[in-house]
């Protein structure tokens with residue numbers, strides 16, 4: 001049996017809407033992007049969404065919008081996809097890593113205050129694997145020190161903790177629609193915020209700092225524009241938006257299926273003693289990916305066994321601070337963030353997506369069980 005690591009769940013509606021755009025005049029940022037932004041704001045119970053080409057773009061632009069630049073520091077986690085801290089470097093600022101909770105992999109909020117200096121301009125937590133960090137506690141720190149929180153919610157579209165959804169109470173939140181995310185346009189992303197000025201600024205920054213995007217000029221008859229700030233080229237187009245729009249209505253249905261699979265995995269793996277991250281109370285898990293933690297010395301063999309038996313499995317994530325570039329340019333070494341390093345050496349991610357059949361789920365459980373116990 002072959003169980004792919006990930007399969008998207010796109011259907012006829014997505015293809016129809018993309019076809020409609022392809023047969024229309026306007027391929028770039030226009031009314032479909034507006035529609036998607038409205039739908040996402042509604043789903044996330046927030047006020048503003050800005051469609052972008054990736055979560056990396058959202059992170060980069062929101063940091064710029066928060067005034068982050070050369071000489072500044074941004075507190076973040078070393079246990080994430082490298083996009084998180086690369087986006088800080090892209091602004092010219094320095095990432096200041098804080099170790100993670102040993103039993104969840106999320107940034108340890110209790111260590112954040114100690115890392116704050118005069119140079120700290122933002123805090124960038126990641127809701128790892130789909131579990132939100134303790135936003136209540138983090139927002140209290142943010143308020144006390146007057147430092148904005150920008151959330152990397154690439155894993156957490158469906159998540160909620162203590163009644164708070166990503167981006168509702170912070171400076172803003174960044175989402176990914178990359179190929180393996182729960183809604184996808186192959187590549188794509190969004191920034192959401194309750195702050196209108198910041199939404200306007202990020203909208204300007206996504207198109208070179210142009211004061212009025214093309215669709216707006218077409219709509220209003222405006223003949224020219226100004227550039228009053230340096231921006232980038234990160235605007236989502238109508239084709240990406242058309243692919244995403246029908247998926248919004250299916251977010252909860254697909255999440256429920258992933259939740260069901262995750263519960264099945266947790267039950268089966270608990271029985272045979274496989275370790276998994278602790279799950280928070282008062283929390284809705286986004287169920288982006290499903291990690292297990294195995295003996296670090298056996299991880300290579302276990303991963304090979306799983307892959308050789310037809311189940312797609314990968315590692316999420318290597319420690320960011322131990323990448324050669326980070327060691328070389330920022331002087332990081334082994335042992336600096338021990339909890340992160342331990343997780344990085346023990347983690348294996350197994351398939352979790354709504355298209356998995358019960359037969360495939362049972363096969364994954366059997367294969368992982370055999371790999372770990374043999």
Ligand SMILES: Cc1ncc(COP(=O)(O)O)c(C=O)c1O
Pocket residue numbers: 053054055056057080081083084126152154155175176177178188189
């Ligand atoms: C935690 C995290 N942050 C950021 C990103 C970057 O997303 P994108 O590929 O949309 O730039 C990813 C992508 O997988 C991610 O997992």
